[in-house]
Amino acid sequence: MKLSSPYNGALTREQFLFYEMRTMAKLVAAGLTDEEATEAIIKDNLFQYPTEKSIKNLAGVCLKRLHSMNDDCLMEAIAKLPADAAKQICLYAMMKKNRLVWDFMITVIGEKYRILDTSFGKVDLNTFFMRLTEQDDNVASWSDATVQKIKQVLVRILVENEYLDSTRADHLNPVLIGSLLEERIRANDDNAALIAFNCLS
Structure with missing residues (x-):
């Protein structure tokens, strides 16, 4: 069962890596x-x-994330666009490579934007992991320390991309997807990702 799990605990050491992603790009x-x-x-x-x-x-x-987008235009954008726009593309690359980040950004963050609920806190993270634990034996086998570390990384990703003002913030900011990223996500027929960037139309 563990072998077939789409989830892994790599986030404990892989983090957001914006500077490294930009350097590689x-x-x-x-x-x-x-x-x-x-x-x-x-x-x-x-x-x-x-x-x-x-x-x-x-x-x-970094290379795996860059290639997971399968889009040279976005890879070049990470190298050249202003930091806030490039970070957003790095987040998309991270979502593409890491199923846990993908699910979190869509089912927790995207869903909050969809229902216009800007509250955010430990309860959201706990509910997300409880759900994963119930549906995936691999996640269920993770230690409390691993889950705690991953929660911290997820919150830091939100702070780095200005979804949250700080790790202690209790509400989500409205984010605006960059026009290039939106265009490329649609061109690559990856529309499911748009909700994570507060793009609901």
Whole structure:
């Protein structure tokens, strides 16, 4: 059963990684292969991490997220657009690569925008994980510490993308999807993702 689970606990170490995603996107957009980009990042320690192993792991995470969008236009946008717009695309890439982030952003955050409920708090996170635990044996086997860490990462993702003003905020801000991201999501027939960005039409 565990093998077939779409969920994994990788978020405990993979986080949002905006700076790293932007760095990788710039190298790939400049024409480097995945291997060349990874080598360049390791050689010059562009991620500013202490060990080569951790740099290599995170470079792999960034590449998987970038490729999960399957959209060169969005990859280039992460490299070139202003930070707030690029972050939004990074969030979409993270959703595409990580089923847990996808489900959270659509079934919790998107649903709140849909029903015009701006409240947000621990109860929303707890309900989300309770539901996952009931439907997935793998999630049910996670330790409390793992679940707690993932909840913290999810909240930080919301703060980084200005859905929340701080980790202690108790209401969601109205967010506005960038025009390029909306256009590309529709072009790629991925409309289910739009609700996560408060795009309801």
